[in-house]
Every structure is written in C-alpha cells, then in structure tokens.
Amino acid sequence: MTTEAKLHVYDVLARAFIQEGVRTCFTLMGDANMNWAARLAQQGCRMVYVRHEHCAVAAAMAYARKTSEVGVATVTCGPGVTQLITALPAAVRAHLPMVVFAGEAPIKMGWYNQGIDQAPIITATGAAYHPLHLPERMPVAIRDAFLQARRERRPVVIGVPFDLQERPWVGPETLPTPSSQLLPRLSPIPPHPDDVAKAAQLVASAERVVVFAGLGAVEAKAGPACQALAARIGGLLTTTLPARGLFHDDLYCIGISGSFSTEVGLEYLAQADLVIVVGGSLAFHAGGGGQLWRKAKMLHIDIDPVAVNQGQEVARHHLRADARLGVEALTAALPARTKTWRTEAMAARIRDTKPDSHVFEIEPGFLDPRDVVEGLEKTLPADWELVNSSGHCSWFFAQMPSRPQERFLTIREFGAIGNGISFGMGVAAARPDRPVVLFDGDGSLIMHVQELETIKRHRMNILIIVINDGAYGSEVHKLRSEGLPEDGSVFGYCDLAAIARGFGVEGKIVKRLEDLPKLVEEFAKSSGAAVWDFHVSDKVVSPTIRRAHPAKYAKA
Ligand SMILES: Cc1ncc(C[n+]2csc(CCOP(=O)(O)OP(=O)(O)O)c2C)c(N)n1
Numbered sequence: 432m433t434t435e436a437k438l439h440v441y442d443v444l445a446r447a448f449i450q451e452g453v454r455t456c457f458t459l460m461g462d463a464n465m466n467w468a469a470r471l472a473q474q475g476c477r478m479v480y481v482r483h484e485h486c487a488v489a490a491a492m493a494y495a496r497k498t499s500e501v502g503v504a505t506v507t508c509g510p511g512v513t514q515l516i517t518a519l520p521a522a523v524r525a526h527l528p529m530v531v532f533a534g535e536a537p538i539k540m541g542w543y544n545q546g547i548d549q550a551p552i553i554t555a556t557g558a559a560y561h562p563l564h565l566p567e568r569m570p571v572a573i574r575d576a577f578l579q580a581r582r583e584r585r586p587v588v589i590g591v592p593f594d595l596q597e598r599p600w601v602g603p604e605t606l607p608t609p610s611s612q613l614l615p616r617l618s619p620i621p622p623h624p625d626d627v628a629k630a631a632q633l634v635a636s637a638e639r640v641v642v643f644a645g646l647g648a649v650e651a652k653a654g655p656a657c658q659a660l661a662a663r664i665g666g667l668l669t670t671t672l673p674a675r676g677l678f679h680d681d682l683y684c685i686g687i688s689g690s691f692s693t694e695v696g697l698e699y700l701a702q703a704d705l706v707i708v709v710g711g712s713l714a715f716h717a718g719g720g721g722q723l724w725r726k727a728k729m730l731h732i733d734i735d736p737v738a739v740n741q742g743q744e745v746a747r748h749h750l751r752a753d754a755r756l757g758v759e760a761l762t763a764a765l766p767a768r769t770k771t772w773r774t775e776a777m778a779a780r781i782r783d784t785k786p787d788s789h790v791f792e793i794e795p796g797f798l799d800p801r802d803v804v805e806g807l808e809k810t811l812p813a814d815w816e817l818v819n820s821s822g823h824c825s826w827f828f829a830q831m832p833s834r835p836q837e838r839f840l841t842i843r844e845f846g847a848i849g850n851g852i853s854f855g856m857g858v859a860a861a862r863p864d865r866p867v868v869l870f871d872g873d874g875s876l877i878m879h880v881q882e883l884e885t886i887k888r889h890r891m892n893i894l895i896i897v898i899n900d901g902a903y904g905s906e907v908h909k910l911r912s913e914g915l916p917e918d919g920s921v922f923g924y925c926d927l928a929a930i931a932r933g934f935g936v937e938g939k940i941v942k943r944l945e946d947l948p949k950l951v952e953e954f955a956k957s958s959g960a961a962v963w964d965f966h967v968s969d970k971v972v973s974p975t976i977r978r979a980h981p982a983k984y985a986k987a
Pocket residue numbers: 517821822823824825846847848849871872873874875876898900902903904905906
C-alpha cells in the first residue's frame with residue numbers, strides 16, 4: 432500500500448471494509464466520516480444516503496436479517512452518534528450482527544463542539560464500542576469488529592477520531608486476513624442420546640402437542656423436520672411472529688403464537704398439554720406472558736435451551752441441539768402412536784375461520800383494517816417482499832397466512848414505532864430484484880417520513896401501505912379502554928398521499944378495495960415507489976387490546 436502516493440488512514444480503513452466483503456453501507460455523512468465514506472464509495476461499495484442516522488442503522492438491521500450478512504452503517508461523531516439510541520437496542524435485542532463506522536471528535540484538540548463521551552452512550556444500548564486510536568492497528572481492529580459482530584450477533588460501533596483518519600498511512604503494507612477466512616466453520620450440534628430418550632418419553636405421554644418454531648428453526652432449516660414431527664404425533668404447528676409463515680402451506684398450522692394469535696389458535700393453544708419450542712428464545716410475548724397454554728408442559732429444543740427468560744419460567748424440559756438435528760432425532764425416537772389430536776375438521780376450521788371475527792360498527796366512508804389486509808393478501812403477488820412495522824395496526828398485517836416466512840420481515844423486539852420505512856429500505860437494498868411492500872401506521876410513518884426522499888432518490892421499488900386511523904391507535908384504544916381522555920393520541924387524517932407527492936413519490940388515498948387488483952397491476956409496472964393511504968375506522972380494536980381489557984370487551 433505504501434507504494435501509492437499520499438495514502439491516508441481513511442483510504443486504508445475503507446479498504447479494510449471492502450476486504451470484509453461490505454457491498455452496501457447505509458450512510459449519513461459529516462466531518463468525522465465523510466472522507467472514509469467517499470473512499471468506500473469509490474472502491475465500489477453501494478452507498479444508501481439516508482436522511483436520519485437512526486434510519487441508517489435501522490435499514491442496516493433489515494439488510495442484515497434479509498441477507499444473513501453483517502449490516503453496515505456509518506455516522507459522524509457526536510450528534511451523529513446520539514441519534515442511534517433507539518435503533519441500537521432494537522438491533523441488540525434482535526441479535527443482528529452489525530458494524531457501525533462512527534467518527535470521533537479530533538483528539539489533537541482540547542475542545543470540539545461535537546465532542547461527547549460516545550462509549551457509555553453506545554454501551555448503554557447493549558452494543559459494543561471500540562475507540563480506535565492507533566492508526567497502524569485499525570485494520571486489524573476493524574476485522575475483529577466483524578468477527579465480534581458475527582460471533583456475538585450484536586452491533587459493534589467503532590469510533591475513529593477524524594484527525595487520525597486524515598493522517599498519512601504509515602502502517603503495514605498489507606491488510607490482515609479477513610474475518611471470513613478466520614471464522615470457525617462449525618457443524619450443527621447433534622443432541623445427546625440420553626436427552627433424546629427423555630424428550631421422546633415426554634412426547635409419547637402427551638396427547639395434544641403443539642410444535643412452536645422460532646427464528647432458530649428458520650436458520651437451521653428445521654421447518655420440514657418440525658412439520659414431520661407434528662405429523663408423526665398428530666399435533667399442531669405454530670410460530671413466533673418473526674418466524675411467521677414457516678408453515679404457511681401446512682393445514683395444521685394455527686398461525687402465530689403470542690400477542691398476534693388468531694381466535695382459533697388461542698383456543699387450541701389453551702388445550703395443549705405439551706408445547707415443543709424449537710429454535711426460539713421463549714420471549715415474553717411469544718407465550719402471551721405465560722397465559723396461552725396454562726396446562727402445557729414445555730420442551731425447549733435449542734442450541735441454548737433456557738429455564739427462565741424475560742422474567743418468567745418458560746421450560747422445564749430441554750434438549751440441547753441444532754434445531755433440525757434435535758427435531759429429527761426426537762421424531763426418530765418416538766414410538767408409534769395410535770391417538771392423534773388432528774382431525775380433518777380441525778384443518779377445515781383453521782382454514783375457514785377469520786383471524787378475528789368480532790363485529791364492529793364502522794362509520795360510513797371508513798374501511799375496516801382487517802378487510803384492507805384481506806384484500807391485499809389476495810391481490811399482492813406471492814413473490815413480493817412484505818415488511819411489517821409496529822403499532823396497533825401491526826396485528827392486522829401479521830395475519831397474511833398465505834405468505835411464506837422468507838418473504839416477510841418483522842423486527843420489533845424493542846417495541847419502537849417509526850422503523851417501518853427504514854426496514855423497507857433495508858429489504859429493498861437486500862432484494863433489489865423485486866417489489867417491497869411496507870405495512871405501516873400513520874404515526875410510525877410520519878416519525879421518519881423524510882426517508883421518502885431517500886426512497887425516491889435511490890429509486891427503490893417500495894409500496895407503502897398506510898393503515899391510517901388518524902391517530903396513535905395503540906394509545907387511543909388503551910385510553911378509551913381505561914376511560915381516559917383521548918387528547919394527544921388523536922390527530923386527524925392528514926393527507927399522506929399529498930405528502931408523498933411532495934417528496935416526488937406517487938401518493939393515493941385508496942377508498943375502494945375493489946380497485947386493488949387494478950392498482951396492484953399498475954404498481955407492478957411502475958418500478959418506483961408509492962404511498963397508498965387507507966383511511967380506516969378507529970372503531971376496530973385489535974384482539975390484543977381487547978384481551979388486555981376484558982372488563983370493557985367482555986364479549987370480544
Ligand atoms: C419510539 C416510540 N415512541 C412511542 C411509542 C408508543 N407507541 C406505541 S404504538 C404508538 C402509535 C403508533 O401509531 P401508528 O403508527 O399510527 O399505528 P396505530 O397504533 O395507529 O395503528 C405509539 C405512539 C413507541 N412504541 N415507540
């Protein structure tokens with residue numbers, strides 16, 4: 432490297448990222464990262480230049496989930512870093528490997544207006560922070576950051592003072608061995624035969640078994656093995672919200688387990704006497720806070736099985752193994768069974784019952800969000816990527832039973848609104864070959880609506896479906912349920928279609944669901960972006976809210 436004239440530290444740091452295989456970087460520039468970012472772009476990395484740092488990290492999260500690569504973003508020092516405090520905890524909780532290149536204030540100066548102690552801000556989110564202050568060692572530290580991000584499955588932020596970045600490079604001539612060559616190449620962990628025998632005994636003595644898969648099952652490609660196990664024991668299948676769609680083609684899949692369960696799903700879960708959790712962390716919401724299967728024993732099949740998680744006892748029976756190998760070994764060890772819970776009538780009920788059949792009185796001129804989702808489920812092509820956001824409306828979007836897991840993205844472990852548009856961008860960057868459909872609430876979209884400009888500029892093919900109830904629906908329904916005033920949660924229906932057009936993106940208020948086939952056909956030809964604003968009634972209350980307020984919704 433020293434043979435080239437005037438190589439700066441930032442040149443070499445950009446090369447170190449390219450050598451790590453980085454091909455996409457979500458970027459917002461400032462003094463402390465712009466030289467590095469410019470060099471990264473020159474060396475062939477696709478840069479997605481966003482309008483808010485939060486969105487750079489949130490988009491990188493969705494990119495990491497979709498590609499199984501390390502998500503990469505960059506921000507400047509000080510105010511660039513402080514903008515990340517909502518996105519990073521979300522990435523930590525979703526176990527997403529990421530590297531964020533952050534600038535730091537110049538260290539040669541006694542004072543700098545954007546200076547702030549960045550390490551405690553970042554580490555408070557659960558992400559790792561590494562200040563890099565020795566130029567010669569920086570390429571190795573970058574490589575190690577990628578190794579750490581992959582191994583610990585969390586974001587690693589590296590902070591490089593920008594005066595150091597601008598120094599001439601005087602370090603080694605070659606870059607270190609990239610992380611891809613050092614990563615341990617490990618085979619899936621097989622189960623111990625004693626654990627398999629115990630688990631088989633437990634399963635053999637149960638009559639109503641639900642096989643419940645999480646993202647670990649998706650990653651281990653354990654879907655077909657879970658289906659085979661459920662078929663063998665005549666049981667049912669369910670998934671966590673992020674793994675939804677893993678069994679979309681199975682007649683005995685009752686959909687999502689947890690806050691987003693369907694009516695029929697809840698009924699069957701309550702009857703279960705054994706739940707076999709495969710590759711899931713047994714998060715609080717996934718089991719409805721322990722309320723969904725009160726009678727059931729729990730068997731946890733995972734590479735890291737747990738007894739207690741997120742404040743509750745979750746499983747007393749454990750099988751440590753790769754999800755697929757564990758399930759296959761268990762199935763093979765089961766004795767032949769005569770009794771089965773499954774019946775054809777059950778399959779018909781699962782297929783024919785609406786996720787939520789409660790009847791609401793709706794004011795004329797407004798739509799029922801459930802009808803909007805049903806209409807889109809029927810008309811959106813099967814190979815389009817779908818992204819679920821947050822808020823009250825996300826319950827409805829989650830109910831699209833025909834959609835396979837690999838075409839659906841949900842990241843909501845930190846419960847923050849406002850991420851949908853960034854997640855849509857991350858998926859669009861990961862899957863540029865097909866349209867992305869983002870389902871969002873009006874409040875969530877408005878929180879980072881500036882990214883419509885990014886979407887337009889980068890020519891992303893994203894269709895944004897807004898379930899617009901003119902409100903923070905979650906808050907309205909909770910306030911109403913508790914008999915409190917609605918002030919501060921109801922805003923009215925602002926014209927999101929006009930806002931979209933202001934950013935140069937197509938915008939429509941969609942009033943008639945009969946128009947959907949024609950609209951979808953037109954969008955398919957457009958290759959651009961659009962916002963479709965569906966004005967829905969705020970009288971439709973999701974089952975989650977109704978269950979939380981049984982006194983008010985006793986009959987629901
Ligand atoms: C960053 C953040 N701020 C506030 C909240 C509290 N909150 C949860 S849902 C919600 C309303 C979201 O409104 P919208 O996107 O319109 O969806 P809706 O609930 O109306 O369907 C709010 C404010 C949150 N979860 N995250």
